[in-house]
Amino acid sequence: MSEDQARQAGSLRVNVHLLDSLMTLAGELVLSRNQLTQGISTSNARTVEVAGQRIDLITSELQEAIMRTRMQPLANVFDKFGRIVRDLSLSQDKKAELSIHGNEVELDKTIIEAIQEPLTHLLRNCVDHGIEKPEIRLQKNKPDAGAIKLKAFHEAGQVNIEIEDDGKGMDPEAIAASALGKGMVSETELLTMGTREKINLIFLPGFSTAQQVTDVSGQGAGMDVVKANLDRLGGITDIESVIDKGTRIRIKLPLTLAIIPSQIISLGRERYAIPQVNLDELIRIPAAQVKERIERVGNAPVLRLRGVLLPILNLAEILGILRTYKDPATGEEKPERRINIADRRSPDLSSRAEENTKTDTSEKLQPRKNKDRRYRAESAIHIAVVSTGTFRYGLLVDGFMDSEEIVVKPLGRHLTGCKGYAGATIMGDGRVALILDVASLAAMASLSAADTSASHLHQAHGDKIKSLKDDKTALLLFRNGEQGQCAVPLDLVERIERIRAADIEYAGGRRVLQYRGGSLPLHELGECTSLGPISVNEEVDVIVFRIDGREMGLMVNGPVDAVEVTIEMDQRTLKQPGIMGSMIVNSRTTLMVDIFTLVRTLLGSAVDA
Amino acid sequence: MAAPSLLELATFYVGETLCGIDILNIQEINNHTEITPVHGSDNWVKGVINLRGRILTVMDMGLRLGLLPVKDSRTLVVGYEDEHLGLLVGEIEEVVIADSLKIEPPPPNLNGAQGRFFKGVFKTDTKLIALLDLKTILET
Structure with a gap:
């Protein structure tokens, strides 16, 4: 079996037409190279330019064609499932029919191989726990044969796989009760949870290990493992269930693993990449606020982030790098001498002591100046908030750079012992940057998984409850054209991007932006409110929202700023479709944008069309 | 008789030692490649480089042999089994x-850690070339 799998992994069936087009492209590439070398040797700028453009075109086509050779139809996996369901239902005296849609949907071969196991597990669960025995089904007025639907389709640059059964479903209250019994959630947390969140509790690590839980909930076995496997692929798993109606599990997968969107960060002289999947947000704490925002519990630095205590790990420390900093005065690099993040830098005390003994003035070791020296922009600290299934922490780095799509390359045999890296990638300038493995970094810093996740969960919910009480909300402020200030709740914002106006494409009468391998629909407030158009300059700020799994970009005018305020909304005076109401922020009237309505009106029409 | 037993040796200095490896193991010699350090690796792993889209581990031969780190170095790209590696060495001869x-065979007084990296010695008219055992060197 394993030998069989190994052989499968080693060879690939590729359409001959695709190979032919690859050959043609390779030929074109050689021709263009000849043209380029010729142009260079004759110093003909025009020829070089033309050749450069050709190579540009050919490279993108070549890249696309090669990616296509890796794409395999899901049929490779799906075709085996018919038998699995048949065998299993026979052995359990159940009747189940599997219908498969979307056999032809293609995914990268590494993903195809990796999803086989989790999908098999989920299907077995359907038959095992979901579908009832025929006599019970008849009592419930259902056909005696259970129907299992397996569906795959493309959506928004991702592949969706849905597994649906019409079995007995899951009882959210029973799941919640057993999660409470195991101490995974607290009662106050449960109060704030909806049905869907309660059902999704079965994904919590350790949830399904106890036998009684599987008996109560029906479909618990190994769900955390399934989710962990899919998470590793960058997939998103969601589960919906209605008692006696059935269960639907929806999985979203990226098309390929080879290219992943990443945030590039800098540390010392090096650059590192953090996969976007692991990245929650980026925080820059201005020099003057470092002291208040970074606190210490025992020896551990923590950051208070919207009411949640977030452990901070010092990347340099974990990797064992001698930290350097740029002296703001001279610009030269000096080794870092601060021990605590919030410590201040002072001039070298030892050298000053020497000076003092030489000159022997009365003022030995001058008292520290009262003025806080941490006012320079360079002294701001940068924290990338990252999370994996079980961990969530802040990673202290030197600076943030671009968000890039990177090609993952494996590290050599001699570096397999180095934890903390998931691979390497090559940056635009040809240098190598290492990709950080967020989970093993946490392990290296011996961050205890259970503690951080539980306390985070706890604090997050505590925070939610608190915010319900005093209504202090984080808002993102922006402007719409020259007309006044607008705001959206910060927790709905996925990302803020600054794009060049020239990058906006028009497709099907709508504006879209190529964004992380997909198309991001771009809209502005003027399209569904009475607000005027935004002023378009060379660059536009785009706020990216993700609502119900769909992404939308809202074009706005800067400056974009985040504030934390107590909301006292006037829901009458300025209310209109897309605008919830108004309030005063920073002594300016601010319109509160109703993102949900906005998405519904703008994207809803897109779906209908 | 003579032809198959002839061996072409690429020679280079590691510190004071003149070393040699079979030229067929060498893919290329690079001069100025920028090395990205990998923190947390063995001390003789200098880092990784980008060789036309492939990530190669580079090791400092000086440190690997238990000597001082090599100076004014260049990278020998060697192929071993199905992996390629960069070896940082001194002057190329x-x-x-x-x-x-x-x-x-290597002299018996050359033993210990250093000794196991050599598989033999070849004497020319003027110099002594120490033959490196790639297999041991590239072992983890």
Whole structure:
């Protein structure tokens, strides 16, 4: 079996037409190279330019064609499932029919191989726990044969796989009760949870290990493992269930693993990449606020982030790098001498002591100046908030750079012992940057998984409850054209991007932006409110929202700023479709944008069309 | 008789030692490649480089042999089994044709950690070339 799998992994069936087009492209590439070398040797700028453009075109086509050779139809996996369901239902005296849609949907071969196991597990669960025995089904007025639907389709640059059964479903209250019994959630947390969140509790690590839980909930076995496997692929798993109606599990997968969107960060002289999947947000704490925002519990630095205590790990420390900093005065690099993040830098005390003994003035070791020296922009600290299934922490780095799509390359045999890296990638300038493995970094810093996740969960919910009480909300402020200030709740914002106006494409009468391998629909407030158009300059700020799994970009005018305020909304005076109401922020009237309505009106029409 | 036993040795300095490896193991020699350090690796792993889209581990031969780190270095790209690696060495010398029958075993007083990296010694008219055992060197 394993030998069989190994052989499968080693060879690939590729359409001959695709190979032919690859050959043609390779030929074109050689021709263009000849043209380029010729142009260079004759110093003909025009020829070089033309050749450069050709190579540009050919490279993108070549890249696309090669990616296509890796794409395999899901049929490779799906075709085996018919038998699995048949065998299993026979052995359990159940009747189940599997219908498969979307056999032809293609995914990268590494993903195809990796999803086989989790999908098999989920299907077995359907038959095992979901579908009832025929006599019970008849009592419930259902056909005696259970129907299992397996569906795959493309959506928004991702592949969706849905597994649906019409079995007995899951009882959210029973799941919640057993999660409470195991101490995974607290009662106050449960109060704030909806049905869907309660059902999704079965994904919590350790949830399904106890036998009684599987008996109560029906479909618990190994769900955390399934989710962990899919998470590793960058997939998103969601589960919906209605008692006696059935269960639907929806999985979203990226098309390929080879290219992943990443945030590039800098540390010392090096650059590192953090996969976007692991990245929650980026925080820059201005020099003057470092002291208040970074606190210490025992020896551990923590950051208070919207009411949640977030452990901070010092990347340099974990990797064992001698930290350097740029002296703001001279610009030269000096080794870092601060021990605590919030410590201040002072001039070298030892050298000053020497000076003092030489000159022997009365003022030995001058008292520290009262003025806080941490006012320079360079002294701001940068924290990338990252999370994996079980961990969530802040990673202290030197600076943030671009968000890039990177090609993952494996590290050599001699570096397999180095934890903390998931691979390497090559940056635009040809240098190598290492990709950080967020989970093993946490392990290296011996961050205890259970503690951080539980306390985070706890604090997050505590925070939610608190915010319900005093209504202090984080808002993102922006402007719409020259007309006044607008705001959206910060927790709905996925990302803020600054794009060049020239990058906006028009497709099907709508504006879209190529964004992380997909198309991001771009809209502005003027399209569904009475607000005027935004002023378009060379660059536009785009706020990216993700609502119900769909992404939308809202074009706005800067400056974009985040504030934390107590909301006292006037829901009458300025209310209109897309605008919830108004309030005063920073002594300016601010319109509160109703993102949900906005998405519904703008994207809803897109779906209908 | 003579032809198959002839060996072409690429020679280079690691510190004071003149070393040689079979030229067929060498894919290329690079001069100025920027090395990205990998923190947390063995001390003789200098880092990784980008060789036309492939990530190669580079090791400092000086440190690997238990000597001082090499100076004014260049990278020998060697292929071993199905992996390629970069070896950071000092000055590159000429290619020496050696008769494999005349390769002597390493001197017995060269033992310990250093000794196991050499598989033999070849003497030319003027110099002594220490033959590196790639297999041991590239072992983890």
